[in-house]
Amino acid sequence: MKKLFLFLLCNTLIAAARCEGIMADSILLKEHVYKITGDKGFRNIDDTAALNRTSNYIINELVKLHVPAVHLQPYEVNGKTYQNIVTSFGPEHAPRIIIGAHYDVCDNQPGADDNASGVAALLELARLLSHEKTDQWKYRIDLVAYTLEEPPSFRTKNMGSAVHAKETFDNYLHVAGMISIEMIGFYKAEKHTQHYPLGFLKWFYGSRGNYITVVKKLKSGRFTRQFTRRFRHGDNMITKVFSGPQWIPGMDFSDHLNYWAYGWDALMITDTSFYRNSNYHEKTDRPETLDYSRMCYVVTNMFNAISGMAQ
Numbered sequence: 001m002k003k004l005f006l007f008l009l010c011n012t013l014i015a016a017a018r019c020e021g022i023m024a025d026s027i028l029l030k031e032h033v034y035k036i037t038g039d040k041g042f043r044n045i046d047d048t049a050a051l052n053r054t055s056n057y058i059i060n061e062l063v064k065l066h067v068p069a070v071h072l073q074p075y076e077v078n079g080k081t082y083q084n085i086v087t088s089f090g091p092e093h094a095p096r097i098i099i100g101a102h103y104d105v106c107d108n109q110p111g112a113d114d115n116a117s118g119v120a121a122l123l124e125l126a127r128l129l130s131h132e133k134t135d136q137w138k139y140r141i142d143l144v145a146y147t148l149e150e151p152p153s154f155r156t157k158n159m160g161s162a163v164h165a166k167e168t169f170d171n172y173l174h175v176a177g178m179i180s181i182e183m184i185g186f187y188k189a190e191k192h193t194q195h196y197p198l199g200f201l202k203w204f205y206g207s208r209g210n211y212i213t214v215v216k217k218l219k220s221g222r223f224t225r226q227f228t229r230r231f232r233h234g235d236n237m238i239t240k241v242f243s244g245p246q247w248i249p250g251m252d253f254s255d256h257l258n259y260w261a262y263g264w265d266a267l268m269i270t271d272t273s274f275y276r277n278s279n280y281h282e283k284t285d286r287p288e289t290l291d292y293s294r295m296c297y298v299v300t301n302m303f304n305a306i307s308g309m310a311q
Contacts, residue, residue: 019244032120045278117185161255177223221265234301
């Protein structure tokens with residue numbers, strides 16, 4: 001009996017150590033959000049200096065991780081230069097999984113949830129991937145920090161994700177799927193804190209804003225099905241999946257819409273944005289309003305889902 005107890009204890013400790021090794025770090029997530037939102041100016045289309053400082057922060061954080069390479073994708077809009085930031089893991093010619101988050105904001109507001117939370121997740125995914133031996137993976141993982149997702153660029157060719165998607169298409173690259181990380185930090189456990197584009201949805205999804213959502217098209221492809229299955233079975237996070245037609249308001253309100261345009265399988269991970277967070281596009285979208293513990297679980301479950309599919 002004693003030997004059995006020691007055996008079980010040993011296995012438990014080993015499992016715990018493994019779990020700890022693949023957990024995202026809530027402290028790092030919080031640090032990234034505060035750094036991104038704490039800079040002077042506003043990282044919008046008019047304040048290119050602020051955008052460049054944010055892009056430099058992202059680049060420097062990636063360089064610290066000794067990632068294989070950091071690729072910049074500059075382009076011009078009305079005589080000003082903007083840039084996406086790309087880093088990749090895995091075999092160069094393998095089918096790609098693109099994971100992206102935009103680092104710009106709308107107007108003059110901090111944009112903690114929208115979308116410093118997504119950029120922090122991207123940086124934390126890069127850290128977790130940097131510890132993996134990805135050279136034999138079945139997929140190449142492209143992490144992309146986009147510029148100019150917000151108005152007035154939204155739904156135009158000037159969106160950073162539109163530029164990236166077009167270049168990917170023009171170069172005949174094989175895209176297995178795309179994930180847009182769009183606002184993942186705001187949660188409310190109280191009743192009547194969650195709203196929906198169609199009122200009857202509350203009967204299916206509840207009135208508490210305490211979950212993360214996978215937003216996907218009806219009749220999604222193989223990548224979306226596989227990722228969703230793995231992600232929703234992750235630990236310590238309530239996950240709900242919303243499948244619907246693109247015309248429902250909010251379905252395509254992020255960078256994944258530019259990959260749908262080329263027929264690629266794409267989805268969005270979100271806390272549902274303005275359907276929950278009243279700070280959306282307001283000066284009150286500040287880092288102290290976010291739940292970094294839940295963010296940590298979201299990023300961990302994303303990493304586990306992707307790495308499980310790729311190995």
